[in-house]
Amino acid sequence: MKFAVIVFPGSNCDHDAYHAAKHVLGQDAEFIWHKETSVKGADVVILPGGFSYGDYLRTGAIAQFSPVMTAVKAFAAGGGPLLGICNGFQVLCESRLLPGALLRNRDLKFHCAHVHLRVEQTDTPFTMRAFRGQVLSVPIAHGEGNYFADAQTLAELEASRRIVFRYCDESGQVTDAANPNGSLSNIAGICNDTRNVVGLMPHPERACESSLGSTDGLVLFDSVVASLAADGALTA
Amino acid sequence: MSTVDAALLDRHALKPDEYERIVAALGREPSFTELGIFSVMWSEHCSYKSSRVHLRTLPTKGSRVLQGPGENAGAVDIGDGMAAVFKIESHNHPSFIEPYQGAATGVGGIIRDIFTMGARPVALLNSLRFGPMDGAHGARTRRIVEGVVAGIAGYGNSIGIPTVGGEIVFEEPYTGNPLVNVFCLGLSRADALVKGRADGVGNPVYYVGAKTGRDGIHGATMASAEFDEKSAEKRPAVQVGDPFMEKLLLEACLELMKSDALIGVQDMGAAGLTCATSEMGARSGSGIEIDVMHVPQRESGMTPYEIMLSESQERMLLVVKKGREREVEEIFDKWDLHAAHVGVVTGDGLLRVKDHGSVVAEIPNTALVDDAPVYNRPMSRPAYLDEVQQFDPSTLPRVHPQDALLRLLSSPTIGSKRWVYRQYDHMVRTNTVVLAGMGAAVIRVKETSRALAMSVDGNGRYCYLDPRRGAMLAVAEAARNVACAGAQPIGATNCLNFGNPERPEIMWQFAEAVQGIGEACRALDVPITGGNVSLYNETDGKAIYPTPVLGVVGVIEDASRALTRAFHGSDDDIVLLGETHEELGGSEFLRTLHGVVRGQPPRLDLRQERALIDLLVGAASAGVLQSAHDCSDGGIAVTLAECTFDTGGIGCEVDLPPDHGVETALFSESASRVVVTAAHQDLDRLLKMAAERGIPARVIGRTGGTRLRITVGGQHAIDCDVREAEQRWSGALAGHFQRQAS
Numbered sequence: 010m011k012f013a014v015i016v017f018p019g020s021n022c023d024h025d026a027y028h029a030a031k032h033v034l035g036q037d038a039e040f041i042w043h044k045e046t047s048v049k050g051a052d053v054v055i056l057p058g059g060f061s062y063g064d065y066l067r068t069g070a071i072a073q074f075s076p077v078m079t080a081v082k083a084f085a086a087g088g089g090p091l092l093g094i095c096n097g098f099q100v101l102c103e104s105r106l107l108p109g110a111l112l113r114n115r116d117l118k119f120h121c122a123h124v125h126l127r128v129e130q131t132d133t134p135f136t137m138r139a140f141r142g143q144v145l146s147v148p149i150a151h152g153e154g155n156y157f158a159d160a161q162t163l164a165e166l167e168a169s170r171r172i173v174f175r176y177c178d179e180s181g182q183v184t185d186a187a188n189p190n191g192s193l194s195n196i197a198g199i200c201n202d203t204r205n206v207v208g209l210m211p212h213p214e215r216a217c218e219s220s221l222g223s224t225d226g227l228v229l230f231d232s233v234v235a236s237l238a239a240d241g242a243l244t245a
Numbered sequence: 246m247s248t249v250d251a252a253l254l255d256r257h258a259l260k261p262d263e264y265e266r267i268v269a270a271l272g273r274e275p276s277f278t279e280l281g282i283f284s285v286m287w288s289e290h291c292s293y294k295s296s297r298v299h300l301r302t303l304p305t306k307g308s309r310v311l312q313g314p315g316e317n318a319g320a321v322d323i324g325d326g327m328a329a330v331f332k333i334e335s336h337n338h339p340s341f342i343e344p345y346q347g348a349a350t351g352v353g354g355i356i357r358d359i360f361t362m363g364a365r366p367v368a369l370l371n372s373l374r375f376g377p378m379d380g381a382h383g384a385r386t387r388r389i390v391e392g393v394v395a396g397i398a399g400y401g402n403s404i405g406i407p408t409v410g411g412e413i414v415f416e417e418p419y420t421g422n423p424l425v426n427v428f429c430l431g432l433s434r435a436d437a438l439v440k441g442r443a444d445g446v447g448n449p450v451y452y453v454g455a456k457t458g459r460d461g462i463h464g465a466t467m468a469s470a471e472f473d474e475k476s477a478e479k480r481p482a483v484q485v486g487d488p489f490m491e492k493l494l495l496e497a498c499l500e501l502m503k504s505d506a507l508i509g510v511q512d513m514g515a516a517g518l519t520c521a522t523s524e525m526g527a528r529s530g531s532g533i534e535i536d537v538m539h540v541p542q543r544e545s546g547m548t549p550y551e552i553m554l555s556e557s558q559e560r561m562l563l564v565v566k567k568g569r570e571r572e573v574e575e576i577f578d579k580w581d582l583h584a585a586h587v588g589v590v591t592g593d594g595l596l597r598v599k600d601h602g603s604v605v606a607e608i609p610n611t612a613l614v615d616d617a618p619v620y621n622r623p624m625s626r627p628a629y630l631d632e633v634q635q636f637d638p639s640t641l642p643r644v645h646p647q648d649a650l651l652r653l654l655s656s657p658t659i660g661s662k663r664w665v666y667r668q669y670d671h672m673v674r675t676n677t678v679v680l681a682g683m684g685a686a687v688i689r690v691k692e693t694s695r696a697l698a699m700s701v702d703g704n705g706r707y708c709y710l711d712p713r714r715g716a717m718l719a720v721a722e723a724a725r726n727v728a729c730a731g732a733q734p735i736g737a738t739n740c741l742n743f744g745n746p747e748r749p750e751i752m753w754q755f756a757e758a759v760q761g762i763g764e765a766c767r768a769l770d771v772p773i774t775g776g777n778v779s780l781y782n783e784t785d786g787k788a789i790y791p792t793p794v795l796g797v798v799g800v801i802e803d804a805s806r807a808l809t810r811a812f813h814g815s816d817d818d819i820v821l822l823g824e825t826h827e828e829l830g831g832s833e834f835l836r837t838l839h840g841v842v843r844g845q846p847p848r849l850d851l852r853q854e855r856a857l858i859d860l861l862v863g864a865a866s867a868g869v870l871q872s873a874h875d876c877s878d879g880g881i882a883v884t885l886a887e888c889t890f891d892t893g894g895i896g897c898e899v900d901l902p903p904d905h906g907v908e909t910a911l912f913s914e915s916a917s918r919v920v921v922t923a924a925h926q927d928l929d930r931l932l933k934m935a936a937e938r939g940i941p942a943r944v945i946g947r948t949g950g951t952r953l954r955i956t957v958g959g960q961h962a963i964d965c966d967v968r969e970a971e972q973r974w975s976g977a978l979a980g981h982f983q984r985q986a987s
Contacts, residue, residue, distance in 0.1 A: 018581065019489050021405020025675045028691070042579075058673075060403040063489025119398050121670045150402070150670040212672070220678050220689065220805065 010237055011037040013051030015081065015097075017072045018043065022058030022094065022214065029214040030055075034230050043075035053090050053233050054081055056097025058150070058212060068111060068153045069099030078104060090134040090233050091206045095151055098198070098208030107201055107208045108166070109158035111151075115191030119152040123223065124189050126197050126211060127177040130170050133200045134236035135207045135229045144181045145174075145225035147211040149189055154210035156192035156199075166199060174198035174209050249274065257284035263618055270612035278550045278598065278606045282613065285463065285516035285554055286523060289780050292617035295746035296778045299759040307772040309735045315528075317361040317441055317511060319774020320433070321736035323800050325693045328438060330364035331430040333372075333701065333740040333796045335779035339483045340425040344392025348425050349400040349486040350558050355429040356406060357512035357561070360495050363439035363502045364431030367674055368688050369401050371411040371427045372701040372740070372794045376420025378657060378981045386415075387981060389423055396486075397427070398668040403488035404495070408669035409677055410686030411701055413978075415657045416836075418705065421784030426740040426777075428701050428796045432690060439502055442509035443525035443533055443564045443590050450533055450588040452518075453577055454494050454560040458543035460484045461517070461556025490559040497580040498561065504576075506569035513560040519553045519613075521562040522588075523596045527614035534597040535588030537605075549598055549605045564590055620746075627750035633710060636844035638829050638908070646882070646911055646955075646962040649838050651973055653879045653912075654886055656837050660977020661890070683809040683891065684874065685730040687801065696804035698732035700797055703742075704878075705790030707846035710831045712754040714846050716761030716793045718916055721854045722877055723797035724769050728858040729873040729919060731808045731865030732799030737766060739776040739795050744788025746780045754791040755780075762793060768851035769858065771797055806865050812888050812895045813871035815949035818928045819897060822857060823918030824941050825881065827905040833878040834912035847916045854917045856938040861919060864934055869927040874920050880912035882955060882963065884920050889953055889967045890974060896953050896967045899946030903958025910957045922948060 012030035016023045023040060030053075031038040041048060048054050062071035072078070078100075085091045085106055093101040101107040114120060123146050128139040139145075158166065166172050174197040178187040183195045190210070198209025213226030254264055257280060267275055267283050275283060289295060305313040311328050312320035318332035336351025352369065359366045373393060376386045401408045406429070443450070461484040501507055509529075511521040518540070522533045537552045547555075563584075565573045570586070577584040591597070596613065598606040653659050666681035678696055679687035685700040702723040708715030724734040739762060744751040766773055782789045801807055829835055830844020864870050876884045881901065889896055901910040923931045928944070935942035953970055955963040 019403070019492055021403075021492070021673060025673065028675060032691075044579075059405055060489065060492075063403065063487070063492075065489065118395075119402055119668045119670070121402075121672060122667050148672050150672060152402070215672050215675050218675075221672070221675060222680065 010234060011039065011051045013039055013041045013048045013054045015054065015056050015077055016040050016042050017061035017075060019061045019063050020057050020059035022212065025214045026055045026057045026094065029217045029230060033217045034234065036234065041077060043077045045077050047080050048084050052237050054084055056093040056100050058095030058097060061096055061100060069096055069103040072100045073104040082106065085206050088203065088205050090236065092135055093208035094212055094214065095210055098210055101206065101208040106206050107199055108162045109156055111153050112155040112157050113153050114155050120189050121148065121150040123148050124211060125177050125179055125187065126174045127181050127183060129175055130173045133173055133204045133207050134233045136173060136232055137236050138232040139228045142181060144177060144179065145228065146223045147213055147216045147226050149211045151210055154190040154192065156196040158193065163193060169202060171200050171202065172196055173200050173207055249280065257281065258288060259284050263287060266618065270616060271608065276606060278553060279608055281550045281554050282519045282606055282608060285519055286613040287617050291516050291520060293778055294618045295620050295622050295780060296755065297619050298621050299756050302759060303763045303773045304767045305772050305774065307770065310772050310774055311435055312438060312774065314775045317358045319736065319738060320362065320438055321774060321798065322435055323690065323697065324695060326435050327690065327693065328433045328435040329430055329697055329798055330359050330362045330433055331428065331738055331796065331798055332358050332775045333426055333428040333738045333794065334777040335740050335742060336425045336427065337423065337742065337779050337782055340393055341423055343483040344389045345396040345399065346483055346485050348393040348396030350484050351425055351427045352397055352400040353486045353488065353491050353558055354514045355427045356404065356491065357514065359429045359431035360498055361439065361441065361510050361512050362433065363437050364433035365499060366406045366429050366431040367676060368430045368686065368699060369406050369408040369427065370686060370699055370701050370796065371397060371408065372703060373411065373413045374419040374424035374705065374792065375415050376417060377415050382420050386420065393425055394665050394668055400486055400488045402670040404492045405673050407671045407673045407677055409671050409688060410681055410699065413662055413665060416705065418790045421787065422782045422789050424742050424789065424792060426794050430697065430699060430798065439507065440509050441511035441525050442529045443531050444508050444529045446531065446590055446592040448508055448564050448567050448590045449570055449586050450535060450590060451563040451565060451573065451584045452540055452560065452587045453563060453582055453584045455487060455490050455557055456541040456543040457552055457555045458557045459547065459551055459555060462551060462554045484556050484558045486558050493580045493582055494559055494561060497577050497582055501573060501576050504572060506566050506572050508564040508566060510561055510563045513562060515556065517554060517556045523610045523613040525562065525564065526594065526596060526610040530594060532591035532593045532595040532597065532610065533588055534591050536599040536602065538601045539585055539587040541583065541585050549600045553598060622746055622752045623749045624753035624756055625749040626753055633843050634845050636830055641839055644838050646907055647965060649834065649912065650882045650886065650963055651970065653833060653837055653883055654970055654974040655977045657978045657981065659833065659879050659883055661975045662978060663975065664979035664982060678804060678807050679730060679809050683811060685726045687730050687807045689804040694803055696801040696807055698727045698730035698799045698801060700726035701794055702726060703792050703794035705792040706831050706836065706842055708758060708792060709790040710844065711846050712757035712791050713761035714849065716758035717765040717849050718846060719793055719795045720762055720765035720769065721849055721916055722875065723795040724771055724858055725875050725919065727797050727799035728861040729808060729875050730801065731806050731862060732801045733862045734769065734771045734797050734799040734858065736774050737771045737795055737797045739773055739793055741778045742782050742789060742792040742794065743780050744783045751788060758791055758793045765851060769855050802866060806868060808865055808870055808873045810874035810887055811872055811890065811892045812897065812922055812948045815895060816925065817871050817922040817948045818925055818944050819899060819946045819948060820921050820923060820931060821918065821943050821945045822860065822921060822935060822940050824915065825910060825913050825918065826915045827909045828913045828915045829909060832880065832912060832914045834880060847914050849916045857917050857919065857940055860935055860938045860940050864931055869923055869931045871922040871924060876918040876920060877914060880914055881920065882911040885955065886953055886970055888920060890971045894951050894967045895948055896950040897946055897948045898950065898954045900956045900959060901945060907957045907962055911962060
């Protein structure tokens with residue numbers, strides 16, 4: 010199984026996603042430079058965190074025009090599992106692969122800390138091994154993670170069960186105090202209507218080894234591996 | 246040819262006798278461009294003219310040292326063929342004038358120093374000093390703090406290098422002159438270190454990175470003068486950082502370094518193109534000829550003088566092998582960077598600058614670099630010392646110990662720095678095995694089973710009271726902090742922040758501090774591999790405390806053995822290693838509770854310190870320790886309180902020996918002391934290991950419960966709820982900014 014990690018100029022969590030896929034999961038992984046025009050037969054594509062193009066203009070705004078994004082969009086349209094982490098989530102929103110936008114954190118400051126996430130939906134390739142209501146301890150590190158969408162979009166997301174992760178407290182309660190950035194409805198991550206494209210602000214790749222304080226992020230990677238294995242079994 | 250008069254020399258901060266030396270070195274009057282080049286290369290910032298005679302006395306060699314001072318950064322061997330490349334540098338003056346950009350470009354500069362050596366930067370730390378956040382200048386100080394922190398975050402977060410630790414102090418003498426010292430560490434193969442050399446006559450010289458603008462002209466000269474009320478007018482001399490450009494440069498340079506097309510590289514930091522060309526030439530005994538018409542320029546109509554002196558950020562100078570130009574240009578093209586071929590290496594030892602083919606400057610590199618003036622400046626012991634060293638603690642009013650502890654915990658210098666470090670991405674690169682705020686910073690080295698611990702420490706108050714001992718204590722504290730994480734200290738870098746060296750009292754402080762650093766580094770076997778000197782830290786004639794800051798790097802052989810300050814669980818034995826003496830002089834207790842900065846800093850027995858470090862490293866690697874925390878600011882009471890924080894409320898019951906009274910027992914800052922915990926079954930082993938090394942070790946209590954209970958000789962002293970104390974501590978710094986927001 011092969012993970013592709015897209016590298017935009019300014020990506021800086023590309024090595025971390027690669028390390029998680031390659032060395033923690035033991036899967037095949039490859040960096041794909043943004044000027045490439047194919048995802049090179051990858052089974053999973055990750056848009057990593059960082060500051061693509063320096064986050065100049067708007068976070069994630071310029072990366073959507075990178076040549077590789079045409080191939081990424083085709084991969085997603087074909088049902089391939091695509092995960093956007095942090096800046097990658099911002100790129101997905103800017104590319105219209107996911108609805109909404111990420112605004113500046115409500116206190117206007119960058120936050121780096123472990124937070125708690127509640128898994129809301131388990132019928133995505135990145136959460137199928139989690140259970141509904143499971144609380145994950147995963148770090149955030151962003152200045153612009155305040156999820157916003159208009160009321161209609163938000164209602165659609167709720168109705169179609171596309172809010173995949175919400176910020177919560179240790180016990181799983183979704184409270185304002187547990188919301189680190191002011192996101193509407195404590196939204197930490199969402200998926201598209203075909204559920205194969207998932208974007209989230211927290212960094213699951215930073216929570217895959219006990220020496221780093223948490224292995225709760227592994228469930229996203231384990232899920233996609235299991236999901237692809239299941240697909241393979243079905244199509245074989 | 247310009248007419249050189251006193252006013253022109255003054256504008257270039259050159260003394261008349263220095264001008265005579267320039268004329269002698271050239272055998273003629275300099276051109277205007279040449280005068281500018283000399284002025285920046287001979288500035289205090291670039292030439293170390295006041296400090297050089299003293300710095301020479303520092304120990305810089307050791308079995309682990311791969312690169313000592315003189316290159317862009319130092320390097321030590323960390324085993325398995327790997328090297329840690331590190332250095333600390335100041336950006337004090339720019340950060341006062343323009344806090345965000347001053348701090349941001351400081352971070353950018355030190356990162357360039359590290360990857361210039363061929364190392365991938367993996368960790369940033371910083372040492373910050375500001376004035377008090379309340380009082381007359383409180384509002385301005387809070388703005389400076391916010392700006393500096395945001396600038397460090399803005400640059401480090403964007404470029405993707407974790408800011409994993411540091412120290413922050415708030416004290417009156419830094420009100421008009423904050424200190425912003427930034428440390429960076431990178432990793433490289435030991436056999437792949439790159440040097441800033443210009444070898445091989447005929448090899449092409451490339452310029453890559455941001456375009457040259459008029460920003461930062463005479464930045465190095467600005468950093469070599471005192472401040473006054475007109476300092477704000479110098480704002481144009483502060484540069485603007487572009488972390489995205491630097492990220493591209495970093496990746497492109499590391500990619501180029503994997504090929505063997507590169508001869509040498511240097512970043513254009515202080516004194517820009519001038520410094521890079523002359524230093525690279527001087528190191529190789531060669532010359533460099535460039536034509537400024539090829540230098541990419543951001544503004545039109547720039548003169549050769551401006552181009553040579555600009556300190557625009559994110560620029561590198563490279564010497565590559567002739568015939569490999571295509572390969573080099575292709576790598577930079579990949580990263581959308583333009584590599585401009587600006588010149589060539591020559592054999593004549595000259596820095597030759599042309600403008601559209603005609604020579605505008607021609608100076609022997611040795612005159613700029615090696616023959617820069619060296620001053621043995623007059624020194625005299627300051628008169629204030631006799632006065633302030635007198636101190637009788639019995640004259641102080643009594644304070645209830647618990648009130649004293651809570652006041653210390655709620656002071657911003659001791660309080661939690663979470664408000665600051667949560668603005669820094671301290672986890673990117675997934676190596677941070679000890680999170681910020683938990684003790685020395687620890688990052689794992691993925692290619693090995695090892696980890697590196699780092700700590701930056703200084704104590705300006707101690708150095709004000711006794712510069713030599715204060716500097717020794719700074720070395721000892723940084724080394725001890727690293728050892729508390731379980732790491733063997735193997736190398737150090739220093740940032741020496743002082744006032745105006747033309748004043749004999751300041752020069753004396755400087756010389757004494759350097760002596761102290763040398764003595765301590767020799768005794769603890771931590772050689773100095775590089776660093777930085779920042780002089781003229783004065784505003785309106787008022788100097789800062791003499792403030793040497795030490796950055797120490799250590800190796801933990803087994804990353805899984807890394808320790809933090811926090812208690813690990815209940816029912817562990819709490820052991821005090823080292824002895825408490827009646828040493829309240831210069832303490833945080835005196836300053837915070839009584840507003841007194843007097844007395845003598847604690848004594849330091851370097852042999853004892855070395856044995857203590859050896860014990861900590863040995864006990865940690867043997868797995869007999871659960872936690873370790875150095876006793877320093879605020880004494881053992883603060884240490885114990887901090888051990889209970891971030892544990893989910895694990896308390897302790899401790900009884901301290903009453904030998905010199907309650908205040909000494911709780912708040913003395915005697916050196917070479919560490920509070921450790923051990924599981925009960927490991928206690929005997931620990932005590933035996935301590936006895937073998939001659940380290941006093943006394944079981945003072947046990948972890949457990951939810952209260953912090955300390956008695957002295959059985960008499961009640963402190964009994965408070967851990968969470969309540971932790972709340973005070975957590976809000977100490979953050980509270981200043983919440984108040985401001987409301």
